[in-house]
Amino acid sequence: xxxxxxxxxxxxxxxxxxxxxxxxxxxxxxxxxxxxxxxxxxxxxxxxxxxxxxxxxxxxxxxxxxxxxxxxxxxxxxxxxxxxxxxxxxxxxxxxxxxxxxxxxxxxxxxxxxxxxxxxxxxxxxxxxxxxxxxxxxxxxxxxxxxxxxxxxxxxxxxxxxxxxxxxxxxxxxxxxxxxxxxxxxxxxxxxxxxxxxxxxxxxxxxxxxxxxxxxxxxxxxxxxxxxxxxxxxxxxxxxxxxxxxxxxxxxx
Amino acid sequence: xxxxxxxxxxxxxxxxxxxxxxxxxxxxxxxxxxxxxxxxxxxxxxxxxxxxxxxxxxxxxxxxxxxxxxxxxxxxxxxxxxxxxxxxxxxxxxxxxxxxxxxxxxxxxxxxxxxxxxxxxxxxxxxxxxxxxxxxxxxxxxxxxxxxxxxxxxxxxxxxxxxxxxxxxxxxxxxxxxxxxxxxxxxxxxxxxxxxxxxxxxxxxxxxxxxxxxxxxxxxxxxxxxxxxxxxxxxxxxxxxxxxxxxxxxxxxxxxxxxxxxxxxxxxxxxxxxxxxxxxxxxxxxxxxxxxxxxxxxxxxxxxxxxxxxxxxxxxxxxxxxxxxxxxxxxxxxxxxxxx
Numbered sequence: 001x002x003x004x005x006x007x008x009x010x011x012x013x014x015x016x017x018x019x020x021x022x023x024x025x026x027x028x029x030x031x032x033x034x035x036x037x038x039x040x041x042x043x044x045x046x047x048x049x050x051x052x053x054x055x056x057x058x059x060x061x062x063x064x065x066x067x068x069x070x071x072x073x074x075x076x077x078x079x080x081x082x083x084x085x086x087x088x089x090x091x092x093x094x095x096x097x098x099x100x101x102x103x104x105x106x107x108x109x110x111x112x113x114x115x116x117x118x119x120x121x122x123x124x125x126x127x128x129x130x131x132x133x134x135x136x137x138x139x140x141x142x143x144x145x146x147x148x149x150x151x152x153x154x155x156x157x158x159x160x161x162x163x164x165x166x167x168x169x170x171x172x173x174x175x176x177x178x179x180x181x182x183x184x185x186x187x188x189x190x191x192x193x194x195x196x197x198x199x200x201x202x203x204x205x206x207x208x209x210x211x212x213x214x215x216x217x218x219x220x221x222x223x224x225x226x227x228x229x230x231x232x233x234x235x236x237x238x239x240x241x242x243x244x245x246x247x248x249x250x251x252x253x
Numbered sequence: 254x255x256x257x258x259x260x261x262x263x264x265x266x267x268x269x270x271x272x273x274x275x276x277x278x279x280x281x282x283x284x285x286x287x288x289x290x291x292x293x294x295x296x297x298x299x300x301x302x303x304x305x306x307x308x309x310x311x312x313x314x315x316x317x318x319x320x321x322x323x324x325x326x327x328x329x330x331x332x333x334x335x336x337x338x339x340x341x342x343x344x345x346x347x348x349x350x351x352x353x354x355x356x357x358x359x360x361x362x363x364x365x366x367x368x369x370x371x372x373x374x375x376x377x378x379x380x381x382x383x384x385x386x387x388x389x390x391x392x393x394x395x396x397x398x399x400x401x402x403x404x405x406x407x408x409x410x411x412x413x414x415x416x417x418x419x420x421x422x423x424x425x426x427x428x429x430x431x432x433x434x435x436x437x438x439x440x441x442x443x444x445x446x447x448x449x450x451x452x453x454x455x456x457x458x459x460x461x462x463x464x465x466x467x468x469x470x471x472x473x474x475x476x477x478x479x480x481x482x483x484x485x486x487x488x489x490x491x492x493x494x495x496x497x498x499x500x501x502x503x504x505x506x507x508x509x510x511x512x513x514x515x516x517x518x519x520x521x522x523x524x525x526x527x528x529x530x531x532x533x534x535x536x537x538x539x540x541x542x543x544x545x546x547x548x549x550x551x552x553x554x555x556x557x558x559x560x561x562x563x564x565x566x567x568x569x570x571x572x573x574x575x576x577x578x579x580x581x582x583x584x585x586x587x588x589x590x591x592x593x
Contacts, residue, residue: 150347152343152345152346152347153347153349155310155341155343156343156346156347156349157359158310158336159308159310159336159339159340159341159342159343159408159417160340160359160360160363160407160408160411161333161336161337161339161340161360161363161364161411162363163333163363164333166363170349170359173349173350173351174349174350
């Protein structure tokens with residue numbers, strides 16, 4: 001069965017090269033086709049984008065809910081092993097996505113300890129993988145954001161009658177730019193990752209096929225234009241997130 | 254320790270240590286509601302530590318802190334409630350990274366004061382510190398003096414029962430200092446706030462405070478530290494001990510020997526235009542170098558080997574017809590010299 005892409009754009013983007021097109025022509029043609037795909041709201045493109053956005057946004061939201069309070073607990077308390085824990089999270093920031101995919105795969109596959117839940121090749125499995133990837137980044141960068149806040153902020157808040165939770169809120173407000181950067185970095189890490197999404201999601205069309213897994217697949221199939229279209233969308237998503245957050249920061253200042 | 258009925262805050266057997274080193278060691282002190290106290294002392298004397306302990310921002314290593322008759326650390330669950338009646342302006346204060354209005358309203362907001370009331374109070378506080386119209390300014394864009402004034406306005410916004418000001422006049426021009434001193438006096442008068450000032454400016458301390466607490470190496474000393482000298486105590490056979498600064502020798506009453514500090518309260522020094530025949534064991538000749546006006550009284554700096562400060566009434570000054578360059582005699586008892 002032909003995909004909507006193949007139906008709409010049957011030959012133009014196919015790999016050449018008996019027609020005499022130059023390589024530059026080919027790239028340009030692919031780019032134009034990619035734009036047409038985006039503008040025409042191609043079903044495949046929309047589906048991949050929605051899967052990516054839904055899973056990555058949920059994962060980064062969960063990672064933020066878990067990561068931010070944890071980073072406060074670690075940054076504001078003294079305990080044995082604190083340095084080792086921070087080093088652990090710093091190391092986890094560079095965790096290869098395929099390794100996360102491998103671990104989660106082994107845990108949720110039929111033979112794995114969580115096999116009974118039937119999570120493999122579902123969006124939930126992808127979400128778990130992305131959560132594991134995003135959380136250490138958010139924790140490690142938030143810890144350094146909190147430690148970067150002037151120590152006088154805490155004393156000032158206390159001296160004006162703030163309770164513990166109000167002190168934490170004040171610290172969050174003061175560290176908001178660095179915290180936003182931590183969350184954006186976490187989102188950036190997972191929206192663009194392909195390793196664990198491919199291994200845990202299984203790249204099922206319309207269900208677990210995300211932008212990145214679709215790019216990998218379409219490019220290997222020779223559907224360069226679709227890959228390029230998705231690549232443009234990925235960049236646009238990243239850019240939009242940054243623009244929205246930046247405008248929020250400016251409004252709050 | 255027995256607390257006085259009128260005492261709002263008191264401390265007893267207070268010791269605080271940093272890394273095993275004692276930085277504060279005070280037997281007992283009590284403070285009356287509605288008074289202004291100045292804590293005077295050199296760098297490292299423990300002034301800021303004392304303020305942080307009184308402001309409940311720092312738990313002492315040992316000892317008790319009382320607020321409204323209650324032993325604070327026996328009711329440790331309600332420290333935040335006690336602390337909410339106080340506010341502190343720390344040395345080199347920091348404003349939150351937002352507008353001036355949000356800064357001043359901070360304490361009111363966390364106390365759940367409605368928006369309209371917050372706005373009114375912000376206006377009042379800005380007026381008090383002479384910065385009307387600054388509401389929408391970004392705190393980070395203010396000058397050092399403006400930052401200090403906003404920090405004080407922020408502390409005053411909650412109408413604190415106790416206000417702590419740590420070196421509020423540091424990095425501020427003369428005009429602003431005068432304005433802030435007026436604000437302190439007014440708040441003390443109108444709100445009956447107890448005010449603690451940490452300062453190293455002796456004149457400011459005596460100008461503003463009802464009582465001055467002198468701290469020296471973490472201990473409260475009776476004498477003002479205006480005449481503080483470092484020296485050694487020598488004790489020849491059958492003679493009273495003599496404290497030698499290298500430029501001045503004075504008789505003292507002390508069992509201490511060797512290196513020591515000595516302080517003479519300016520109020521204990523008698524100034525005369527001729528040598529006095531009296532029981533006082535110490536008498537020095539000196540020349541008046543500076544005269545400070547302190548309102549009802551004056552403080553004189555007199556060069557007599559060492560630079561010494563004495564205090565007298567304006568009436569005495571005019572009757573003795575003293576001016577800069579006048580020759581005088583300084584007389585004080587050996588028991589007036591506090592040795593530590």
